[in-house]
Amino acid sequence: MALLSRAAENLFWIGRYVERAENMARLLDAGRRMSAIPGQRDHQSEWEPILSAAGCRAQFDRSYDTVNQRNVVEFLAFSRDNASSIVSCLASARANARSVRTAMTFEMWEALNSYWLELKQLAPLKPGDGRLAHFLEDVKRACALFTGVTSSTILHNDTYNFLRLGQHIERADKTARILDVKYFALLAPTEEVAGSVDLYQWAVILRATGSYRAYHWVYGADLEARHVADFLILNVDCARSLAHCVREVNEHLIRLGRLYAAHHESHELVDAMNQDFSNADIDKIFADGLHEMITAFIARNNALSDQIARDYYFATQPSTPQASAEETVFTSFGSDRQTTA
Amino acid sequence: MRGKNLYSLNNAKQSKHDATVTHYDEMGSATQPREPYAHIKQWIQSTGLDTLAQRSLEAETIFRKVGITFNVYDAGGDPERLIPFDLIPRVFSKSEWDMLSAGIEQRSEALNKFIWDVYHDGSIIADGIVPASLIMNNPAYQPSMKGFDPPGGIYSHIVGIDIVRTGNDEFYVLEDNCRTPSGVSYMLENREIMMRMFPEMFETMDIAPVESYPGQLVKTLRSVKPAKCEGKPTLAILSPGAMNSAYYEHCFLADGMGVELVEGPDLFVEDGLVYMRTTCAPQRVDVLYRRIDDDYIDPEHFRADSVLGVRGLMNAYLTGGVTLVSAPGAGIADDKAVYTYVPEMIRYYLDQEPILPNVPTWKCSEPADLEYVLAHLNELVVKEVHGSGGKGLLVGPHASDAERQEFAALVTANPATYIAQPTLALSTCPTLTDETLSGRHVDLRPFALVGKDKVRLVPGGLTRVAMREGSLVVNSSQGGGVKDTWVLEK
Numbered sequence: 001m002a003l004l005s006r007a008a009e010n011l012f013w014i015g016r017y018v019e020r021a022e023n024m025a026r027l028l029d030a031g032r033r034m035s036a037i038p039g040q041r042d043h044q045s046e047w048e049p050i051l052s053a054a055g056c057r058a059q060f061d062r063s064y065d066t067v068n069q070r071n072v073v074e075f076l077a078f079s080r081d082n083a084s085s086i087v088s089c090l091a092s093a094r095a096n097a098r099s100v101r102t103a104m105t106f107e108m109w110e111a112l113n114s115y116w117l118e119l120k121q122l123a124p125l126k127p128g129d130g131r132l133a134h135f136l137e138d139v140k141r142a143c144a145l146f147t148g149v150t151s152s153t154i155l156h157n158d159t160y161n162f163l164r165l166g167q168h169i170e171r172a173d174k175t176a177r178i179l180d181v182k183y184f185a186l187l188a189p190t191e192e193v194a195g196s197v198d199l200y201q202w203a204v205i206l207r208a209t210g211s212y213r214a215y216h217w218v219y220g221a222d223l224e225a226r227h228v229a230d231f232l233i234l235n236v237d238c239a240r241s242l243a244h245c246v247r248e249v250n251e252h253l254i255r256l257g258r259l260y261a262a263h264h265e266s267h268e269l270v271d272a273m274n275q276d277f278s279n280a281d282i283d284k285i286f287a288d289g290l291h292e293m294i295t296a297f298i299a300r301n302n303a304l305s306d307q308i309a310r311d312y313y314f315a316t317q318p319s320t321p322q323a324s325a326e327e328t329v330f331t332s333f334g335s336d337r338q339t340t341a
Numbered sequence: 342m343r344g345k346n347l348y349s350l351n352n353a354k355q356s357k358h359d360a361t362v363t364h365y366d367e368m369g370s371a372t373q374p375r376e377p378y379a380h381i382k383q384w385i386q387s388t389g390l391d392t393l394a395q396r397s398l399e400a401e402t403i404f405r406k407v408g409i410t411f412n413v414y415d416a417g418g419d420p421e422r423l424i425p426f427d428l429i430p431r432v433f434s435k436s437e438w439d440m441l442s443a444g445i446e447q448r449s450e451a452l453n454k455f456i457w458d459v460y461h462d463g464s465i466i467a468d469g470i471v472p473a474s475l476i477m478n479n480p481a482y483q484p485s486m487k488g489f490d491p492p493g494g495i496y497s498h499i500v501g502i503d504i505v506r507t508g509n510d511e512f513y514v515l516e517d518n519c520r521t522p523s524g525v526s527y528m529l530e531n532r533e534i535m536m537r538m539f540p541e542m543f544e545t546m547d548i549a550p551v552e553s554y555p556g557q558l559v560k561t562l563r564s565v566k567p568a569k570c571e572g573k574p575t576l577a578i579l580s581p582g583a584m585n586s587a588y589y590e591h592c593f594l595a596d597g598m599g600v601e602l603v604e605g606p607d608l609f610v611e612d613g614l615v616y617m618r619t620t621c622a623p624q625r626v627d628v629l630y631r632r633i634d635d636d637y638i639d640p641e642h643f644r645a646d647s648v649l650g651v652r653g654l655m656n657a658y659l660t661g662g663v664t665l666v667s668a669p670g671a672g673i674a675d676d677k678a679v680y681t682y683v684p685e686m687i688r689y690y691l692d693q694e695p696i697l698p699n700v701p702t703w704k705c706s707e708p709a710d711l712e713y714v715l716a717h718l719n720e721l722v723v724k725e726v727h728g729s730g731g732k733g734l735l736v737g738p739h740a741s742d743a744e745r746q747e748f749a750a751l752v753t754a755n756p757a758t759y760i761a762q763p764t765l766a767l768s769t770c771p772t773l774t775d776e777t778l779s780g781r782h783v784d785l786r787p788f789a790l791v792g793k794d795k796v797r798l799v800p801g802g803l804t805r806v807a808m809r810e811g812s813l814v815v816n817s818s819q820g821g822g823v824k825d826t827w828v829l830e831k
Contacts (some may be wrong), residue, residue, distance in 0.1 A: 006607050099583040101592040102602045110406060117405065158620060213405035260621040312620040315606055 002260065003103070007133045008162045009314035010100040014093050015166025018112075020142035021089035023174040023208075024076055025136045027053055028086075030208040033130055034200070049201075053181040053208065056082060070127045077125075077135070086139055090116055105153040108146060113144035157159055157261055161252040162312075164271060168252075169305045172245035175232055178208050180294040202228050209240045229290065230282040242297060243277040249304065250274045256312075264311035271303045347514030349495065359590060360424065364778050365768040377432040377829055380546055384539075385429070385771070389779065397428050398775055400534055407530075411787050412678050424527060425822030427772045430535065431783060431804040432664050438549075438800055438828040439502065441512065441787070444697030447687060448798045449500040449789040451675045452519055454690040455683075456496040459673055460486045465689055471682050472706075476673060483635065483670030485642065489659055492565040493793030495554055496668040498630075499558070500789040504697065506768040513700045513765070524803040524823075525788050526590035529554060529597070531803075531825040546561075547830040549800035551763065555597030557790055557797045562628045564792035568661030569614065574627035576600045577617065580610070581633045581649045591632055601626075607635075613662040628664045629654075635669045639718040678704075678726040681760060705756040713754065714761040718745045721761040723752065738764055767813055770805055770824065782807045785826065801826035 003011075011154045031050035047067050056075055063081065064071040077086045094112045097104055115138070116182050122336065154160050169281070201222045206212040209232060219227045236243045250270045257263050285293050309316065359816040369375035380463070385393065391659060396698070404423050457475055458465050460483075466473045476482055492830040501522025503515040534550050536543055560578065566574035580591040581606050595602035607618055608626065616623035635649040642655035657663045673679065681702045684695040703710035714721060718737045725733025735748040752759045769780030787802030804824040805815035 001623040002624065004601055004603065004607055005618045005620055006604065008620045096584070098588075102595045115408060162620075229366070256620075262621055313618055 001048045003158045004164070005313040006315055007100045008158065008312050009309070010315065011103060011159060011162040012166035012314070014100075014112075015097045015163040015168075016170040017089045017093035017096065018034065018143050018146050019167045019170040020084060020174070021086045022091070022140055024054065024084065024089065025139040025143070026210050027135070027178070027208050028073060028076055028169045029136045029140075030204045031069070031072065032136070033079060034204055034208060047180055049204075052075070053178045054084065055177055056084060073127075084297075087119065088117065090139075103159050105149070107149040107153045111142065111146040111149050115139075115145075158256060161256050161259075164252050165249055165308060168213050168245040169301060169308075170246040170251075171240060172242050172301050175209055175240050175242060175245070176294050176301070177230055178205055179229070180291060180298075185214065189276070199223050205232070211238055211240050214238060220279040226282050226286065229285070233293075234277060234282060236277075246270065246273045246277055249299060253308075257285070264307070266304060266307040266311045269300070271309055272302055273304070350667055364508065364766050364780065364782070365511075367506070367684055367768050367770045367783070372396045374661050377434040377437075379541075380417065381430065381432060384542065385778065390773075393428055393773055394535060396538055396789075398688075399427075400426055400428065400538060402670050403534060403537075412465075412499070418793035425443060425808055425820070426531060426534070427781075427806055427808075428535075429771050429773060429778070430825045430827045431631050431770050431785075431806075432547075432827045432829065434799070434829055435558070435831055440516065440696065441785075442798050442800070444512075444695070444790050445500075445502050445504075445787050445798060447693060447696050448502055448517070448683065450512065450798055451683065451687040451690050452500060452517060453495055453497055453791055455679075455686045456519070456668070456674050457494055458690070460489065460496075460670065465686065468689070470685050470689055475676075475678055475682075478678055479673055481635075481672035481677075483657065483673075485538075485659065486656060486668065486670040489808065490538070491668045492567055492664050495791050496566055496631050496671040496791065497674065498565065498666045498791050501786050502697075502789065504699075504785045504787070505765060506765055506785075508768075512697055514683070514697050515700060516677075517675045517680060519671045520634070520785075522786065522788065523587040523590055523632075524786055525554060526593040526807075528788070528799075528801065528826065529822050535789050535820065536606075546827070549828040549830050551799045551801055554788070555594060555800045556613055557799065558594070558630075559598050559600075560665075561790040561792035561797060562630060562666060564798040565664050565666065566627050566659075567664045570627040574664075575625060576628045576630065577603045577626045579629050579631040579633060579638075579651075580604055581605075581637070585632070587632065594630075605647075605649045608654070608658050612649060613657050613660045615651070615654065615657050615663040626663060628666060630666045635672065636670065638665070640741045668719070676726070677724065678760065700765060703761040704820055705759040706754055709757050711752070711762075717761075718749060720763065722764055723748060723759055723761045725760050730749045736764070770804070770806065772808070772822075772824075774808070774810075781810070782815070782825070 027050055031047055034046040034050075035276065047069060051067060051072060054077070059082060060067075060072075060075050063079075064075065068314065075082055075085065079085045080088055080091075082088060083092075084127055086127075094116045097109055097112050098160055102110060118138075122135070122226070125135060138153075150160070150163060203212065205228060206215050206223075211231065215223075215231050215238075218231065218237070231238050232240065233242050235241050236247055238244055250273075253264075253267055253270055343430070366798050370376040378809050390605050401423065404426060448811065456463065463473075463476075466476065481756050497519035499522060501518035501524070503518070504512055506512050528551060542548075562576050563574055569723065576598065576745070577600055578591055578595045578598075580588060580602055582588065583593070591602055591603055601607075601617060603626075607624070609616055609618065611623075615629065617624045617626055633649050634645045638650040639652065639655040640647045640650055654665070655669065658665045658669070681704055684699055687693055687695045703714050705711045705714055705723075707715065714723065718735070718740075721737045722737075723735040723737065737743065737745065740748070767782040767784070770783045771778045772781040774781070783804050783806045785804055787798065790797040804826045806822045806824055807813055807815050808820055808822045
């Protein structure tokens with residue numbers, strides 16, 4: 001039996017919102033680490049790239065005068081005016097979950113709801129009170145718990161497929177945006193010994209995508225631009241790479257295709273993206289322009305998300321196509337959706 | 342839950358000793374508990390109030406985690422409220438329940454026969470038992486239902502009958518709810534939580550189970566499948582959405598019944614049949630348990646501004662493409678003025694004496710009653726027939742002479758719109774309050790399921806309790822709480 005389209009849409013967006021909250025926590029954690037270097041503490045420049053990667057710089061500037069830890073944390077973690085803040089994402093995820101409770105297991109609901117109840121009780125963080133790291137850990141843990149109980153309790157049918165589609169489309173979008181913010185660093189002239197600031201920026205990229213250790217496992221101790229890019233774009237073993245996310249989206253769309261015995265345009269789109277990744281190599285990407293490649297990917301990924309919405313009759317039909325890929329990269333944090341509650 | 346304000350005004354002014362002296366307590370005296378409560382009394386004593394207070398907090402945490410809340414959006418504060426849950430169960434003996442259930446079934450049947458009659462020959466009107474004006478001028482009357490035969494002849498499939506107690510053998514029906522009575526999820530969750538927290542009670546006492554309710558509801562709904570449905574009918578629950586105060590209940594029932602929970606935009610009508618929008622082909626729906634009001638179910642037929650409903654739904658219903666539960670226009674039977682005629686209906690349609698009496702009611706439309714009411718204003722509650730929310734209400738014993746005179750003038754000017762009832766001394770049940778145990782007023786809402794084949798009734802129902810001392814308001818939106826309701830099997 002098929003799923004109600006509204007339920008499928010809600011599940012898709014629960015997947016996206018939870019993933020977005022987790023990515024936001026990782027980004028803030030990267031910023032926290034950078035600003036913890038002696039001499040850099042609360043230095044404006046350390047929080048600039050975090051804001052840019054979060055994609056809400058313009059909105060931030062409308063509400064705040066200064067880019068510092070206090071303001072950035074408030075805006076990216078707690079602001080209800082910012083639809084992509086951690087609190088807003090978790091609120092949206094819970095509201096969506098509430099309206100599809102019949103499609104979720106009790107454990108999934110409990111994972112979202114318990115953390116939400118905790119969050120409502122949380123005393124405001126203050127700079128220097130040492131609670132930021134804890135808070136970010138808690139967010140990541142709550143998201144991981146949701147993802148985990150989803151795998152282990154839900155029926156692995158279309159319900160599961162739509163959740164995972166949302167999650168991986170969102171993840172690909174975030175990895176691409178983080179890479180794009182730092183592409184100039186990645187393209188810095190290869191020196192025998194890279195400058196310590198560059199090294200640090202690469203490390204931040206890896207941390208912000210939660211793949212710092214994994215990188216070292218695969219490529220050894222050295223941080224190199226091409227390796228970082230290769231890892232986060234083409235390496236399908238890396239759970240946050242673009243290629244991996246596209247492969248997952250492909251896999252879940254294929255399963256839906258089999259289940260409903262229906263082949264859609266989104267199947268064609270994702271298949272083409274998948275093919276492109278298997279034929280790509282990092283040297284060619286660097287030669288053709290990393291920024292151009294990333295910009296094109298973000299646009300394709302958005303188009304794929306929109307096509308899924310059309311193919312499975314989501315109520316919120318997206319406008320097509322995205323205004324301009326260039327614009328979306330720097331003005332918004334991926335597509336948003338009006339929630340019902 | 343639908344509001345009831347019949348006795349709400351005398352709460353604050355009712356003095357403490359007046360409450361303890363005149364009210365019937367269901368557990369009985371301190372030294373001699375009534376038989377059904379003997380074990381409860383022992384249990385309270387051996388557990389101790391401190392422990393019970395502790396367990397009470399645990400219960401609250403569980404309710405919040407599970408998300409058993411009802412929504413209040415207009416009062417500020419947390420929109421997702423918990424209904425206070427009281428750990429001390431309310432108990433009925435087998436013989437008490439046998440009497441109550443027979444009365445509930447009888448009443449549900451008569452109410453359905455009445456609605457049928459109203460939308461067909463109107464013989465009860467022709468025979469002069471119920472005045473025509475009461476029906477035709479009633480906002481709940483749906484002219485489009487005239488002459489239509491709903492599947493099984495049933496209009497109100499889930500009847501919630503609110504019952505109060507005033508003495509050992511004294512029960513009264515306070516109100517009938519024939520549209521979409523809510524609260525059944527609390528009945529089921531209350532039982533679930535009691536079984537989880539106090540399993541030993543269920544081992545030592547023979548408590549009739551209630552968990553079959555969703556299954557019984559499924560059977561009831563299947564029994565009224567529409568004419569155009571040939572195979573096994575597909576059921577769905579139509580909800581106004583997550584903002585609705587009873588949304589938790591809608592989810593809970595859909596889960597328990599294994600059916601889809603749909604909202605208006607999920608459905609569409611094509612060629613007189615109703616379909617759900619799904620991720621592949623549209624899927625037919627045969628029986629729709631709708632939890633939205635008549636006015637909103639179909640913008641084509643009723644309120645054009647409704648975004649909750651489904652265009653063409655009413656037409657699909659009237660041509661046998663879908664069954665609506667309850668039927669549009671079923672509310673004609675649960676009006677306050679119609680209520681006064683229910684005992685007559687039972688005699689008229691079933692040729693039986695009512696098992697459960699109404700609260701004695703004087704209809705001011707009748708000259709003898711009017712005379713009595715005007716002479717006894719100081720002891721009666723006088724109510725406007727279509728009024729609700731405490732408006733158009735006089736609580737005689739607590740009113741001033743001036744207020745009574747003013748009301749007397751109103752009633753004399755327009756007697757047909759007023760009824761009067763005595764101020765009832767509602768029973769109390771022991772309830773945990775600030776770490777002590779005190780009597781609090783209760784009522785009971787059982788849920789009768791009326792199918793084509795038979796009436797199904799899960800033993801017990803929802804006990805609502807007024808948590809404030811002396812209060813008679815059991816309404817959840819006004820701080821009323823709930824208790825688990827136990828029917829003993831022997």
